[in-house]
Amino acid sequence: MLLEAVKLALQAIRRNALRSFLTVLGIIIGVGAVIAMVTVGNGTTARITADLAKLGTNLLFVLPGQVGPGRASSDARSFNSRDIEAMRAQLRGVQAVAPIAQKSVAVIYGTENRNTVVTGTDSAYFVAQDWALARGRGFFEGEERAGRAACVIGQTVREKLFGSADPIGQDIRVHNVSCEVIGLLEAKGQSSFGTDLDDTVLMPIRAFQRRIAGNMDIMRVYVSARNGVDTAKVQTDIERLLRERRNITTGKEDDFSVRDMKQVVQATAGATAVLTGLLGAVAAVSLLVGGIGIMNIMLVSVTERTREIGIRLAIGALEEQVLLQFLVEAMVLSLFGGIIGILLGLGLAVLATAALNVPFLVDPFIILVAFGFSAMVGVVFGYVPARRAAHLDPIQALRHE
Amino acid sequence: MPRDGEPPPPLIAFEGVSKVFGTGLAAVPALNAVDLRIDRGEFVAIMGPSGSGKSTAMNILGCLDTPTSGTYRFMGVDVGRLDRRRRALLRRRYLGFVFQGFNLLARTSAVENVELPLIYRGMAPAERRRLALGALARVGLEGREDHTPGELSGGQQQRVAIARATVTDPAVLLADEPTGNLDTRMSLEIMNLLVRLNREQGITVIMVTHEPDMAAFARRIIRFVDGRIDSDAPSERAA
Numbered sequence: 001m002l003l004e005a006v007k008l009a010l011q012a013i014r015r016n017a018l019r020s021f022l023t024v025l026g027i028i029i030g031v032g033a034v035i036a037m038v039t040v041g042n043g044t045t046a047r048i049t050a051d052l053a054k055l056g057t058n059l060l061f062v063l064p065g066q067v068g069p070g071r072a073s074s075d076a077r078s079f080n081s082r083d084i085e086a087m088r089a090q091l092r093g094v095q096a097v098a099p100i101a102q103k104s105v106a107v108i109y110g111t112e113n114r115n116t117v118v119t120g121t122d123s124a125y126f127v128a129q130d131w132a133l134a135r136g137r138g139f140f141e142g143e144e145r146a147g148r149a150a151c152v153i154g155q156t157v158r159e160k161l162f163g164s165a166d167p168i169g170q171d172i173r174v175h176n177v178s179c180e181v182i183g184l185l186e187a188k189g190q191s192s193f194g195t196d197l198d199d200t201v202l203m204p205i206r207a208f209q210r211r212i213a214g215n216m217d218i219m220r221v222y223v224s225a226r227n228g229v230d231t232a233k234v235q236t237d238i239e240r241l242l243r244e245r246r247n248i249t250t251g252k253e254d255d256f257s258v259r260d261m262k263q264v265v266q267a268t269a270g271a272t273a274v275l276t277g278l279l280g281a282v283a284a285v286s287l288l289v290g291g292i293g294i295m296n297i298m299l300v301s302v303t304e305r306t307r308e309i310g311i312r313l314a315i316g317a318l319e320e321q322v323l324l325q326f327l328v329e330a331m332v333l334s335l336f337g338g339i340i341g342i343l344l345g346l347g348l349a350v351l352a353t354a355a356l357n358v359p360f361l362v363d364p365f366i367i368l369v370a371f372g373f374s375a376m377v378g379v380v381f382g383y384v385p386a387r388r389a390a391h392l393d394p395i396q397a398l399r400h401e
Numbered sequence: 402m403p404r405d406g407e408p409p410p411p412l413i414a415f416e417g418v419s420k421v422f423g424t425g426l427a428a429v430p431a432l433n434a435v436d437l438r439i440d441r442g443e444f445v446a447i448m449g450p451s452g453s454g455k456s457t458a459m460n461i462l463g464c465l466d467t468p469t470s471g472t473y474r475f476m477g478v479d480v481g482r483l484d485r486r487r488r489a490l491l492r493r494r495y496l497g498f499v500f501q502g503f504n505l506l507a508r509t510s511a512v513e514n515v516e517l518p519l520i521y522r523g524m525a526p527a528e529r530r531r532l533a534l535g536a537l538a539r540v541g542l543e544g545r546e547d548h549t550p551g552e553l554s555g556g557q558q559q560r561v562a563i564a565r566a567t568v569t570d571p572a573v574l575l576a577d578e579p580t581g582n583l584d585t586r587m588s589l590e591i592m593n594l595l596v597r598l599n600r601e602q603g604i605t606v607i608m609v610t611h612e613p614d615m616a617a618f619a620r621r622i623i624r625f626v627d628g629r630i631d632s633d634a635p636s637e638r639a640a
Contacts, residue, residue, distance in 0.1 A: 004520050015508060311504045314465070315518040315565060316493030319486065395465050398500065 026290025027337030035345025041276025120208025310397025330382020338374025410477030497566030556587030
């Protein structure tokens with residue numbers, strides 16, 4: 001009997017193909033939106049998690065000022081080279097302490113010209129960032145001390161300025177400074193926040209401070225802990241050291257902050273998950289609207305087919321058989337919508353993940369949920385019209401024109 | 402149901418059956434204390450002007466409606482005491498319906514229309530296809546099994562409807578103005594078919610009509626006037 005009901009439902013749906021499609025459009029959009037949102041959200045979370053692994057779980061950022069709502073960080077004192085020396089000398093369990101000073105300037109080679117962030121740092125940077133050179137070499141200690149203008153460039157800068165030519169040994173102009181390219185970094189791709197990590201020029205920090213920045217400030221410090229060392233412990237050590245060096249008395253707030261990269265990425269992943277859930281919930285509302293659409297059309301359909309229902313009742317259909325038929329029809333209809341919606345959502349997710357450069361990860365659970373939910377929408381919103389059909393008086397129904 | 406040793410109860414027995422629509426001042430009596438008995442194998446025509454109560458009587462006969470007072474016994478069972486579901490079960494076991502407007506499902510082939518009552522009885526597909534083809538053959542529609550109602554003439558559609566009503570091998574065939582929408586030639590075809598079903602298969606046929614020519618095919622003619630039986634006599638054909 002169930003099989004027959006499904007067959008009858010398919011017949012009825014085919015007879016009204018366009019209307020059936022419009023009826024389930026709400027379900028299609030709802031399910032499609034949920035699937036697309038959740039799939040893209042999962043991809044983003046996976047991407048961030050992968051970045052976390054790429055970064056290494058042992059990197060700490062030291063920034064001047066406090067970051068957060070209502071806190072001005074601009075007027076906080078930056079760090080200086082003696083802070084770096086002290087951290088290198090006094091922190092335990094640390095493999096690299098890299099000073100960072102940055103400025104966005106024009107970088108020119110021949111007729112090619114590009115605005116890029118130039119980072120002044122030293123050889124500890126390559127260790128802290130776990131970033132190897134594809135070609136050439138890093139900074140010599142002599143170059144760092146003497147403030148010689150020597151550059152290590154990222155892959156994007158190489159591509160834009162040199163094309164396919166070999167950059168090593170060439171002189172580029174960074175701001176107003178002529179600078180020999182001594183090394184080329186390996187490609188790193190995009191960060192979780194979408195910035196191109198390969199669009200970078202590194203030079204020894206002393207040269208950067210004197211010839212480009214015009215001051216001796218150090219804007220950030222990257223500290224990488226040794227493997228197996230608790231980053232929380234290193235964080236506390238850095239805080240104690242810097243409070244002492246910056247003469248912050250007990251009870252006063254830090255005028256700097258130490259952030260564990262792991263926490264930053266985890267917070268971002270958490271925010272993404274919340275956002276995914278929120279968007280999914282909004283999409284779920286459209287499923288509800290879609291269900292009401294189905295109920296509406298099924299009610300119209302019952303009225304329209306009153307005579308047909310009368311015939312069925314007169315030739316021997318029992319009430320529960322008519323009920324089942326209309327219920328199955330609503331369910332088949334909404335399942336159709338669900339299936340089309342799942343395919344549409346996956347299609348959208350393929351496009352969106354490709355555009356956002358995040359992995360396309362299908363969660364079978366959410367597909368199962370979407371499928372089950374659309375079946376449930378059919379049952380819940382198909383019940384009232386189906387019961388109305390089953391309770392029709394055959395005499396009245398047969399007289400209905 | 403008949404028991405051993407007792408004479409079987411009459412197929413259809415009205416005892417003082419009245420039907421009133423509405424209540425109070427708006428009450429309209431449609432049947433007024435009607436007594437009627439129809440036995441197995443009869444071919445009865447019910448006639449009468451509109452509003453005479455013949456349609457109401459047919460609805461009660463068909464277990465689609467119940468009397469306001471009095472008793473309707475079908476094969477000895479008091480139908481008025483049955484709930485909707487039991488009446489539906491009774492209908493589908495013993496009754497076949499043919500309507501003036503054919504009432505076939507549109508865009509559904511003849512054989513599928515005839516199979517419909519069997520589907521609701523839970524019969525296996527192969528078996529019901531066989532029975533449906535047989536029923537269509539008995540009404541002379543071999544070769545038209547896959548035609549939809551739109552592709553058939555009115556007479557052929559009514560024959561599909563009769564095949565649908567008889568495929569379940571009912572005790573009683575209730576026909577409500579079966580020739581009302583047909584021209585004379587087709588009407589005669591249908592009446593001959595009903596006569597044959599009555600004679601060869603022993604199906605009791607009860608037919609409402611307002612055309613004396615058609616009523617003449619029955620063996621007994623009952624005339625309703627104002628909710629009462631005005632006359633009940635054998636037809637010329639029976640005589």
